[in-house]
Amino acid sequence: MPASLSRRAFLSGVGGVSLLAAGTALSACSSSTTSASGPAKANFQLGWVANVENMGLFMADHAGYFRNEGLDVTLTPGGPSVVVEPLVVSGKALVGLDSVDTIAKARNEGAALKIVAATMQTNPTAIMSLASAPVRTLKDLVGKRLGVQQSGVEIVNTVFKANGIDPASVTIVPMQFDPSPLVAGDCDAFMSLLVNQPIQLDLQGVKTTTFTLAEYGYNVWADVLLVREQTLADKDKRELIVKIVRASVRGWQDALSDTDAAAKIVVEKYGKSLNLDLKAQQKTAAAFRSVIEAGDATSNGLLTMSDQGIAANIATLNSIGIKATAGELFDTSVLSDVYAGKTRL
Amino acid sequence: MNPFVASRRAPIVARSGVRSSVAVAFGVVGLLLIWAILAQIFAGLRVIPQPWAVLQAMWDDRNIYSGNISTTLSEGAIGFFWGNVLAVALAGVFVQVPAVERLLLRIAVASYCVPLVAIAPILVVVLPGDVPKEALAGLSVFFTTLTAAVLGLRSADRSALDLIHSLGGGSFFILRKLRLLYALPSLFAGLKIAAPAALLGAIIGEYLGSSSGLGVMLVQAQSSFQVARTWAVALVISALAGLGYALVAIIARWLTPWAGRDVSVGAGAVASGAAGDGRVRSLLVGAVGLAGSILLIVVGWYAVIRGFALDPYFAKTPADVATYLFAGDDAADHRQRLLAALGTTLLDAGVGYVVGLIAATLGAAVLVAFRRVEQIVLPLAIVLRSIPLLALTPLLALVFGRGLLGVTIVVAVVTFFATLVTVSQGLRAAPVLACEVITSLGGGQLTVTRKVRLLYALPSLFASARIAIPGAIAGATLAEWLASGKGLGSLLVSDYTASRFAGLWSGSVVIVVVSVALYGLVTALERPVVARYAPQRVE
Numbered sequence: 064m065p066a067s068l069s070r071r072a073f074l075s076g077v078g079g080v081s082l083l084a085a086g087t088a089l090s091a092c093s094s095s096t097t098s099a100s101g102p103a104k105a106n107f108q109l110g111w112v113a114n115v116e117n118m119g120l121f122m123a124d125h126a127g128y129f130r131n132e133g134l135d136v137t138l139t140p141g142g143p144s145v146v147v148e149p150l151v152v153s154g155k156a157l158v159g160l161d162s163v164d165t166i167a168k169a170r171n172e173g174a175a176l177k178i179v180a181a182t183m184q185t186n187p188t189a190i191m192s193l194a195s196a197p198v199r200t201l202k203d204l205v206g207k208r209l210g211v212q213q214s215g216v217e218i219v220n221t222v223f224k225a226n227g228i229d230p231a232s233v234t235i236v237p238m239q240f241d242p243s244p245l246v247a248g249d250c251d252a253f254m255s256l257l258v259n260q261p262i263q264l265d266l267q268g269v270k271t272t273t274f275t276l277a278e279y280g281y282n283v284w285a286d287v288l289l290v291r292e293q294t295l296a297d298k299d300k301r302e303l304i305v306k307i308v309r310a311s312v313r314g315w316q317d318a319l320s321d322t323d324a325a326a327k328i329v330v331e332k333y334g335k336s337l338n339l340d341l342k343a344q345q346k347t348a349a350a351f352r353s354v355i356e357a358g359d360a361t362s363n364g365l366l367t368m369s370d371q372g373i374a375a376n377i378a379t380l381n382s383i384g385i386k387a388t389a390g391e392l393f394d395t396s397v398l399s400d401v402y403a404g405k406t407r408l
Numbered sequence: 409m410n411p412f413v414a415s416r417r418a419p420i421v422a423r424s425g426v427r428s429s430v431a432v433a434f435g436v437v438g439l440l441l442i443w444a445i446l447a448q449i450f451a452g453l454r455v456i457p458q459p460w461a462v463l464q465a466m467w468d469d470r471n472i473y474s475g476n477i478s479t480t481l482s483e484g485a486i487g488f489f490w491g492n493v494l495a496v497a498l499a500g501v502f503v504q505v506p507a508v509e510r511l512l513l514r515i516a517v518a519s520y521c522v523p524l525v526a527i528a529p530i531l532v533v534v535l536p537g538d539v540p541k542e543a544l545a546g547l548s549v550f551f552t553t554l555t556a557a558v559l560g561l562r563s564a565d566r567s568a569l570d571l572i573h574s575l576g577g578g579s580f581f582i583l584r585k586l587r588l589l590y591a592l593p594s595l596f597a598g599l600k601i602a603a604p605a606a607l608l609g610a611i612i613g614e615y616l617g618s619s620s621g622l623g624v625m626l627v628q629a630q631s632s633f634q635v636a637r638t639w640a641v642a643l644v645i646s647a648l649a650g651l652g653y654a655l656v657a658i659i660a661r662w663l664t665p666w667a668g669r670d671v672s673v674g675a676g677a678v679a680s681g682a683a684g685d686g687r688v689r690s691l692l693v694g695a696v697g698l699a700g701s702i703l704l705i706v707v708g709w710y711a712v713i714r715g716f717a718l719d720p721y722f723a724k725t726p727a728d729v730a731t732y733l734f735a736g737d738d739a740a741d742h743r744q745r746l747l748a749a750l751g752t753t754l755l756d757a758g759v760g761y762v763v764g765l766i767a768a769t770l771g772a773a774v775l776v777a778f779r780r781v782e783q784i785v786l787p788l789a790i791v792l793r794s795i796p797l798l799a800l801t802p803l804l805a806l807v808f809g810r811g812l813l814g815v816t817i818v819v820a821v822v823t824f825f826a827t828l829v830t831v832s833q834g835l836r837a838a839p840v841l842a843c844e845v846i847t848s849l850g851g852g853q854l855t856v857t858r859k860v861r862l863l864y865a866l867p868s869l870f871a872s873a874r875i876a877i878p879g880a881i882a883g884a885t886l887a888e889w890l891a892s893g894k895g896l897g898s899l900l901v902s903d904y905t906a907s908r909f910a911g912l913w914s915g916s917v918v919i920v921v922v923s924v925a926l927y928g929l930v931t932a933l934e935r936p937v938v939a940r941y942a943p944q945r946v947e
Contacts, residue, residue: 108617112624142627143798144615148907149529149722169907173721213889213898214905236810237893241630241638241802247453249806263632269454336620337628338472 102135103303108156110141110286113334115348116258117160117286118325119182119355119365121333123314132306138333143240148174151291157300158290158307162186163283163376164218167387175292179397180308180366182286182315183351184358186277188215189257193245194270198252201226201279210238210250219254221383222281258350266343281383283376285354288366295394308366309401313408315365319356322348364406368395435784455803457636465640472625473644479621480610481648483538487545488606488652492553492599494546499557503587509558510697514924515705520551521878521923523885523897524612525904526916530723532616534716541613541621548609549602552826552875556598559871560591596660597833601826603652604794607645611796622648626799642795649794650787724913732910742911745899746918752895754922757884759812760819761877767820768827769869775828776835776861777854786828793825797883801890815887822883823876830875834868835861870934877930878923885919 109117120138123129129136139156141147147159148169166176190209192198198207205228211219220230236250242260245253246269255261261271288308294300318325326344334344359369373389380387402408440459447456457465466473498516502509524544531540614623622645629637706726713723720728732742771789775782792800801818808814842860888897896915903911 112617112628113619114628139617140619140624141617142615142624144524144528144612145617146529146532146722149533149719152719152721153533155533165905165907169721172907172909174719174907175721213893213901216893216902217906235893237889237891237898239630239798239802239890240627241799242633243455243630243635244802244806246633247455247806249802259631260633263634267454267633269633336472336475337625338469339628340632340634343632 102130102133104135104137105157105303105307106137106139106155107307108139108141108145108147108150108159110145110147110160112142113140113329113337114339115322115326115329115344115351118322118329118348118351119315119318120311121314121329122318122325123310125328125332126314126317128310128313129307132310134303134306134310136307136310147289148176151176151289154291157294157303158288160286161289162285163287163392164380164383164385165214166287166289167380167385167392170392171386176289177292177295177394178284178287178289178368178392179295179304179394180288180311180401181284181368181372182288182366183284183354184356184360184367184372185354186275186282186285187257187259187354188218188277188281188285189255189261189273189275190252191242191245191255191261191264191271191273192252194272196251197272199272199274201228201274204228204252205232207251208234208236208249210236210244210253212238212240212254215254218276218281218383222276222279225382226279258347258354262346262350263343266340266346281379283379284368284372295397301397305397305400308397309408312365312401315355316408318348319352319365322352362406364402364408366398368393368398431780431783432787435787438784439788453806454635455806457639461636462639462643465634465636466644469625469637469640476620476622476625477644477648479618480607480614480623480645483541483610483613483621484545484607484652486542487547487609488549488602490542491546491549491606492602495550495553496557496595499554499561502554502558503561507697510693511700511704514698514701514927515708516551516554517878517924517927518705518920519547520875521882522920523882523900523916525900526912528616530712530718533718533722534712538618540616541610541618544613545606545609548605548612551878552601552605553595553598555871555875556601556830557591557595559868560594560598561587563590563594592664593660593666593833596656596664597829599656600653600660601829603656604649604790604825607649607652608794608796611645615798623796626796630799638799642799643791645796646791646794650790653790721907722909724910728910729914729917732914742914746896746915749894749896749899749915750918750922753881753884753888753897753919756812756815756888756892756895757819757877757880760816760884760887761823761880763816764820764823764876764880765827765873768824768872769831771824771828772832772835772865773854773862775832777856782832789825789828792821797821797886798890801887805891810891810893814891815884818887818891819880819883822886823880826875826879827872830868830872831865834865834871837864837868867934867938870930870938873930874927874934877926881919881923881926 107120109120111117113121117138124136124138141160147156147161148166150156151159152169152174160182163178163181166174166178170176190198190201190204198204201222209219216235219233219235223230223233236244238244238250238253240260242253242255242264244250246264253260255273257273257275261273264271288311290304294304323345326348327341329348330339330341330344355365359372360367363369373393373395377387377389377392443456443459447458450456498512502513528540528544531543535543611621611623611626614621615627618624622641625641626638626645628634629641709726712718713725724732731739733739733746734743736742771785775785797818800821804817804821805814808817843856846856846860884895885897885900888895889901892898896919900912900915900919903909903915
């Protein structure tokens with residue numbers, strides 16, 4: 064039976080730490096199981112509620128790419144309080160999505176995680192202000208109130224320092240994902256995603272001005288696929304990851320080749336319970352293409368992790384005070400297996 | 409003191425029912441008017457949509473509400489059921505075996521005030537499927553119901569207890585026949601608070617990730633700047649919470665027609681303790697209980713981590729916390745950082761609690777004196793309480809700022825409802841005879857409230873404090889995270905987002921320890937005060 068075989072191989076691989084082994088073997092059942100009949104079940108933890116941000120994965124499901132690989136993948140939606148890293152580390156999710164810096168921090172705290180593919184090649188973190196009172200550059204923020212989510216406070220402060228701006232000269236206002244405080248005048252600028260809030264506001268008739276933090280040296284990939292180290296160490300489980308990444312690349316290729324159609328499928332099928340606005344989702348989907356089909360992904364293929372890209376990520380991490388090395392944080396071998404010398408599947 | 413006498417008064421209830429629906433209609437129209445005017449004045453800010461825009465948004469989403477409502481309701485209902493069943497069962501054990509209470513009560517308090525960011529990863533990793541959301545709903549009701557049930561079970565009249573004793577009735581007989589009967593009004597007051605709380609718990613659970621549910625709708629609408637839709641969803645949540653409250657209230661009125669009307673039952677006595685024993689002995693019992701509670705928590709904590717083999721990266725042990733706070737290289741820095749944040753949080757919670765307490769006590773006094781007001785104020789309070797603060801705080805912060813005032817308002821919103829319900833129930837518990845003495849001497853309803861009811865409400869004031877003070881700390885941390893960016897609330901979330909779980913767990917332990925200590929302080933103050941002002945209630 065493949066199941067017991069993989070379990071045994073898996074246990075012997077981590078036998079040194081008996082406590083850990085017991086737990087991971089236990090939870091391994093929940094994240095992925097292989098049985099003689101039927102496809103292998105796998106849980107893929109997303110970072111946000113169902114919308115076009117994950118349209119490539121939804122397309123992979125819709126077009127049957129996961130099924131064709133012999134997989135039964137559950138795409139579990141996230142939310143504002145989602146806990147991706149603990150879910151992946153504990154094995155409840157086989158694969159998760161998060162940004163490089165978050166994963167690097169988790170690694171430094173002892174989470175044995177690796178990044179195997181990168182969805183957004185350009186970091187979409189952007190500073191958004193009202194066009195009627197525009198904040199055009201990082202320097203313009205001095206003396207202003209900047210609305211930031213708690214998770215962004217450390218990032219923005221280190222970007223300030225790296226650009227010779229005293230963090231104390233900008234008033235940080237705690238915010239969530241809701242941009243209404245910016246419109247209401249509770250802050251002068253708002254840390255947003257280039258591909259989300261500015262588009263939503265524009266559709267509601269609020270014109271905005273944006274610039275990205277990437278322009279100021281903050282360039283880490285976002286929505287990267289993370290797995291735990293033990294998964295890659297196990298031959299059978301690693302094969303599952305290769306299949307998932309391959310199906311994901313195919314899904315993203317489909318999605319980006321016709322973002323309007325992909326948005327329609329997301330709205331009508333995966334985000335059905337949310338009555339998503341088709342027009343807004345289509346505009347957002349088109350914007351997502353600009354950060355996913357970008358950089359080295361245009362030449363190497365989608366979700367790529369080029370050596371230069373990895374070097375740039377590491378440099379950014381180190382510049383914002385997060386220790387990381389390329390070999391520890393990234394595993395490019397899965398993508399090599401997926402593409403097998405090609406640049407498009 | 410016969411509870412069944414009151415059933416003869418049914419026609420009056422019916423008549424006041426008609427009047428009350430008029431009052432409700434009046435209140436609703438007034439509210440809509442104020443809303444429309446405010447929306448017009450602040451139209452430029454685009455934070456308050458017009459009522460009709462909200463109605464339009466509801467209508468546009470009519471095809472998806474049923475699915476999302478049923479998701480959230482079922483999570484909330486399952487949590488409500490299990491949380492309350494466990495709470496009532498434990499309350500019975502507490503009353504029968506006080507030693508168990510001494511051991512477990514602190515743990516129950518801890519369950520109420522442990523920060524969500526600390527336990528959410530554990531819940532989602534340990535529990536399958538939708539169970540984490542149900543567990544969060546259950547956690548939101550467990551402690552308040554436990555408190556209400558214990559209070560109720562202890563409120564049985566001293567003379568009635570003595571009578572049964574003298575007739576040869578044993579302790580279990582008393583529990584069944586007398587205590588349960590007397591416990592019902594207080595228990596129902598607790599369940600009324602629990603109904604909206606369970607719904608909120610389920611919605612907070614949905615923020616962890618869900619494919620459907622009202623919480624997901626809210627997140628989607630907020631992040632897309634769909635203001636009218638956000639309000640529509642928030643109002644639907646409030647309406648459901650109100651329905652839950654009303655359902656419990658109707659059942660309560662049906663099962664306990666005597667409660668809060670004519671007869672003195674309800675809010676009663678204090679936590680058990682070695683009241684009659686010597687001081688030294690009671691200190692000793694307390695110390696043993698404390699040591700036992702700590703031992704149980706530590707053992708249980710290790711058991712969960714070992715039993716589920718949780719990864720040490722996010723599941724820190726008591727030893728990790730001790731190292732972080734006392735043994736590591738940076739322990740002094742860590743302590744200093746946490747204590748500074750704790751100071752801010754205590755100030756935030758303290759001011760907010762006092763403001764919420766005063767507002768709720770005044771509100772309760774007015775409610776009891778003018779019953780009609782209740783039909784307007786109570787639904788408002790439920791609405792306020794049941795809008796997820798994640799959705800409400802941006803608006804509150806805009807109106808009241810992000811300083812102490814804004815934080816105070818958030819904390820007051822969190823504590824107001826529980827205090828209002830508990831205290832107004834206590835105010836009603838005043839004996840009819842005493843009230844009538846005042847009225848016959850020409851005193852008005854307000855005089856009755858001042859001279860008699862407030863005195864009789866003292867026990868319930870303390871009962872509400874035991875819920876509201878840990879609640880105020882939880883509210884303060886929430887406000888600090890969402891509005892001010894200072895204090896423990898902000899610190900914990902920033903530790904969490906940076907995967908600094910040792911800091912997160914240590915901060916959570918600090919919050920729990922302080923909350924439990926404050927709870928103990930309230931209980932210690934309660935006994936002499938209640939003994940002085942409501943001696944008939946002390947066992």
